[in-house]
Amino acid sequence: RKEVEQDPGPFNVPEGATVAFNCTYSNSASQSFFWYRQDCRKEPKLLMSVYSSGNEDGRFTAQLNRASQYISLLIRDSKLSDSATYLCVVNFSYGGSQGNLIFGKGTKLSVKP
């Protein structure tokens, strides 16, 4: 079973708010983890990789809990331009197949003035 689950939202927040997205994955053998961002009617783009020790990129913080098979993304001081769908993505290797990305359905964020 290969699944990545996310709360679909939408999350409607005011500018300046802090918002957190969660994601769980089913395959404990997953090797690497990412958050992608997809704007309306556009292609997905890598937002950030997620490392075991947690990592930060400006207003964005990603956390990984391998024991609970849980990934999170925290956005601080949200901007109007953060409005998008955030995709949780996991790299599985299984049955000799490697390097395949498994995508969650995405969490939609709408930041309001």
Place this chain on the structure above:
Amino acid sequence: ETGVTQTPRHLVMGMTNKKSLKCEQHLGHNAMYWYKQSAKKPLELMFVYSLEERVENNSVPSRFSPECPNSSHLFLHLHTLQPEDSALYLCASSQDRASANNEQFFGPGTRLTVL
């Protein structure tokens, strides 16, 4: 041009038509992918090519036929599609398949409508 390009951006076709989607990457990558994105569903991997060789076919119906003539180009040939095949078809590329931190770069997609 840079990145990953796809043509056409929009396509409307009947169930008896034959059409092809084209993808080109200008990143010098060795792996290319076709994904299908339907409303309210996650991206579904359809095909993977590594160094122009198909390495994975995720149980995709034979009415979808991929072709990778070289490492920069990828095609998806379509014939006798069904209305439920209407979706956004995304092409992506990555440096290679085996790397754990395997960032994939996506093209803008072809929005396909099957009547």
